Amino acid sequence: MPYPKGHKLKVRNKIVESAAQAFRANGIHDVSVPFIMKGAGLTHGGFYAHFDNKDQLIAEACRYAIGDTIELLQKVADEERQNPKIYAVIDYYLSAYHRDKTEMGCILPALSAEISRSSDExxxxxxxELERMIAFISNLADIDASRAGALFSNMVGSLVLARSVVDPELSDNLLSAGKQHAKELVNP
Structure with a gap:
């Protein structure tokens, strides 16, 4: 009996979602294809029916994860009623919740160090995808791309450091300082 129309695409999407979640939480190097496939509820033997190699999956997972993050941040902005909408995005991005939910968070701080050693593809x-995120920030904050890049770099750096330390008070202070500085970049 043949699979229903669209089955292969649904399976591929499950694999990409599993990979995005795994890469966000564990990075690229420590995540195997069998681990990703198991997360998608599949056996690893079917991987090559959907992807040529792991790099192709990494690229698709990055696209998916950034789209997912932009969609989430847009919802956060849309729910804001008083402050500039970018402030709500800054507050969410540099929140303890986002810091602690790495598997659901932005993939950019999770993978930046590893990506620098990845393939050109x-x-x-x-x-x-980074350019797409900076354009989103630029449009939302109504600032030029250069300031948006500086703003987003501040946000990513603050989040990376806050996730890296074992001292909860220092971590919270890094998030707080990052929020303050990010808001100053919006309105100098």
């Missing part, structure tokens, strides 16, 4: 996709 992966780095090109990562670059385009």
């Amino acid at each position: 992966v780095r090109q996709v990562f670059t385009r």
